[in-house]
Amino acid sequence: MTSYWNDFSGIPEALEEVSGIIRSSSASKNPIISNGLTALFDGKGKLLRPGLFLIAAQFGKIRAKHYKLAAALEMLHMATLIHDDVIDDSPLRRGFPAVHTRFGKRDAVLIGDYLLSRCFRITAEYTSPRNALNLARLISIICTMEIEQNNDRFRNNISLRSYLRKIMGKSALLFSLACYAGAHEAKAPREVCERLRRIGYNIGIAFQIIDDILDYTGNQDTVRKSLGNDITAGLVTLPVLCALPLDNTGTLRDIFSRTVFTAEEGALIFDLVLRSGGAEAAGKYAESYTNRALREIGVLPPGKNRDMLETLTLRLLVRER
């Protein structure tokens, strides 16, 4: 799970501790809960959000309780993954059967709720009321954006702005909170906290754009889920928006001149996005947000943490695409 971080001094050990906390915090005598969660932990997630939290915390004075809060962030992330997979009917997650594939949608909804409550339990115990509030507010926004995304399925009138708003809610806010709350809980100087908030935000937006691109161009083994899921589910993401002006056949524009599109047209859109270069054009946006993050990282106090944050950003958003 932590091999992604092997060359980050101290982080693999810290994330091992975080993993232990996740395991013990979500341990339950109920075999469905513990089996469901174990399957998800063994899915070799990168623990990106706890990793970012801990790097950010090292800009201040890191303490034992910060490992608990890092674990809570991952648990929140996992809860949203479980509910997302129920909502999207995705059979796989991290290369393994999704929780609802194994235990049914009923239990998957409840296991997600369970994780959410465990996450709140940790924040109620170890965080400042302000950061607990931030976390709760964040979840409200995540839900609202997901509902908006559902509501826009198979609709064409998606603007770039509305797309960005949705991925902000989906990914960027949690990355942003991870960076900000890490620094804030560790009492880093205020301007460092605020800069880290922006860095997390830009990393998060770029990360989600790349995720949306990989649904078109990914290597199925690396991505560990099937391709074309988004458009099959009626989700118009950045590669589609970028393909619209690039498609010479006019077919895409034709489909999009109507209010809604059908599932069959979805398959056609997938091909047209690839042929017209929509994925590459979307890549430019990811690059731009990555560069914003890198510029802000460059003005952080120099040292080991800044270097780690830069390495992570390059690894996550540039090298491994």
Added chain:
Amino acid sequence: MTSYWNDFSGIPEALEEVSGIIRSSSASKNPIISNGLTALFDGKGKLLRPGLFLIAAQFGKIRAKHYKLAAALEMLHMATLIHDDVIDDSPLRRGFPAVHTRFGKRDAVLIGDYLLSRCFRITAEYTSPRNALNLARLISIICTMEIEQNNDRFRNNISLRSYLRKIMGKSALLFSLACYAGAHEAKAPREVCERLRRIGYNIGIAFQIIDDILDYTGNQDTVRKSLGNDITAGLVTLPVLCALPLDNTGTLRDIFSRTVFTAEEGALIFDLVLRSGGAEAAGKYAESYTNRALREIGVLPPGKNRDMLETLTLRLLVRER
């Protein structure tokens, strides 16, 4: 909504304020969220949990923030109702189409998550960390018990103990928290807080037993949902457990001698429970928990609050059955 409380001095006004807080706390620019929640609010819930919280708080010194916490309890309850209806596929709730009937299961899961996060937001802002922790812990238990209940569908090996454990998680803990946290937040004496915790617990168990009985014997107009839902969904509740030794035909015992029962046998069980008097026998259990609550209420400090609690208990658990 508050007509249930008309003869409780001061409570209807207080609950109007609570309703206002629920409305504004769950207000969203997203039309699906606000329509979904408005439909649920207009479903004329009795606001039992906030009512209990406020009566309990009057054993101490009630303050403005207590109305917010009372609202948070109802929001938590609503979130579990929304997820429950998704899980149980129940088309109606409070006599109106359930949230998932109107907006689909996807949005219903998310609207439930949204309400849950709003509830945590209020507790993070207004409660003691200890009560926030209690709330989070409670939700973990609610989820675990629901999963256990799911897992036991169409199974016969349900003991009375396992049934009571599940309804504790389903209802009694939230009633118990409402009574305890109300008194505790309002700084009532410790022994009053503890007594109120037990009162809430006993009221909650009796309340859930009666709810389970009404699924067999209820007047469909009063109950505002269709009868026989539980056994159709494979849930073995107290009326079934009580009917087992009472059924002279031996059919029930015969069905239960195998490990699982079928949906068709479920319909047969429904009839056998009614004919053998299983519902009446279950009523004796409800009576016993009601009496425990009434005995504890009798030892509370005398006055208006004690009288209200007694009136409520009798109304809820005795008169209106």
